[in-house]
Amino acid sequence: MGIVERKERQKESLRQDILDAAREILLAEGHAKLSMRSIAKRIEYSPTTIYLYFKNKDEILFHLCEEALERQFDAMSAAASNEFSPFLRLRATLRAYIDFGLAEPDRYQITYMTDMSQYVSVTSVLMEGSFGNKLLELVRRQLHDVLMESGAPLDPESVFQALWAHSHGIVSLLIACPDFPWVERDKLIETTIDMSLKGLLR
Secondary structure (H helix, E strand, O other): OOHHHHHHHHHHHHHHHHHHHHHHHHHHHOHHHOOHHHHHHHHOOOHHHHHOOOOOHHHHHHHHHHHHHHHHHHHHHHHHOOOOOHHHHHHHHHHHHHHHHHHOHHHHHHHHOOOOOOOOOHHHHOOOOOHHHHHHHHHHHHHHHHHHHHOOOOOHHHHHHHHHHHHHHHHHHHHHOOOOOOOOHHHHHHHHHHHHHHHHOO
16 A cells, blocks of 8 residues: 555545544534534544544534435435336335434434534535435435326325435434334334335325
């Protein structure tokens, strides 16, 4: 490994350490305790070093969201890649959305269950080319294919938002209420998806 490559890896490693520390502070102590200084203290660097990677706290929060959405988009895209039916592609994608949230609850909570509107705008998260935009368009495109095939007279955007609400609901409940006497988890998830999609079939 050359010197330049080694330095680039070190830089990327430190950048990830900064994001990981910010995520931990945000979840444990909230926005009020998250600062460049608190991040620097956690990873044992000077605040000046943090500013070499991110210009302010808002930028760190944006990249936390973008990082989570990239990982989620990759998982959802992969889940649908082996399905040939539009309906099964959409179903696999929704299942991957739920599985991601339960497998990576820290990232999911920051992106979907924490109010960061004061620091990160929805517009920036969903701008053209962002992973947030790619994720939404992936589901919208799959839903369009299902509705075209079924001929169901439904408003695509209303259906899209309802499917998102259903999927988010099961993830957020399982994260927030782990002690509730839920039925077997996989059965609950499969039932939720089946009920969500039932109205799409004529």
